[in-house]
Amino acid sequence: MATRSRYAANGNARRRLREAVRSMGLPCAICGRPIDYSLPSGDPWSYELDEVVPVSRGGSELDPSNVQPTHRICNERKGNRMAGDQGARGLAVRRSRDW
Numbered sequence: 001m002a003t004r005s006r007y008a009a010n011g012n013a014r015r016r017l018r019e020a021v022r023s024m025g026l027p028c029a030i031c032g033r034p035i036d037y038s039l040p041s042g043d044p045w046s047y048e049l050d051e052v053v054p055v056s057r058g059g060s061e062l063d064p065s066n067v068q069p070t071h072r073i074c075n076e077r078k079g080n081r082m083a084g085d086q087g088a089r090g091l092a093v094r095r096s097r098d099w
C-alpha cells in the first residue's frame, strides 16, 4: 500500500539528483564527449542520468556515487551492462538469445 507514495518520494529525490548532476556539466560517462544539456529529453544526444550499477542489479538510483551523466543514445546502447562488463571485448560478444 505504501508503494505509491514511495514512488512519489523517489521521483522527487531522483529529479533533484538529476538536476545536481546536470549542474556539474560533465561529459558523457560512456563515450566521453560533451553533453549538450539544453537538448530536449527526446533527443538521442540529450542528457540522461545513468546508474553505474543498474537498479536491476541492486544499485541505487538515488545514490549520488552510483549515478553518472550520459547521452541518451549511449545509455540505450549500454543497456543493462555495468562498465566492467564491456571491457576490451566490446558490446556485441554475447547476444545469448539465439543459442
Ligand SMILES: [Zn+2]
Pocket: 028, 029, 030, 031, 032, 033, 070, 071, 074
Ligand atoms: Zn555519450
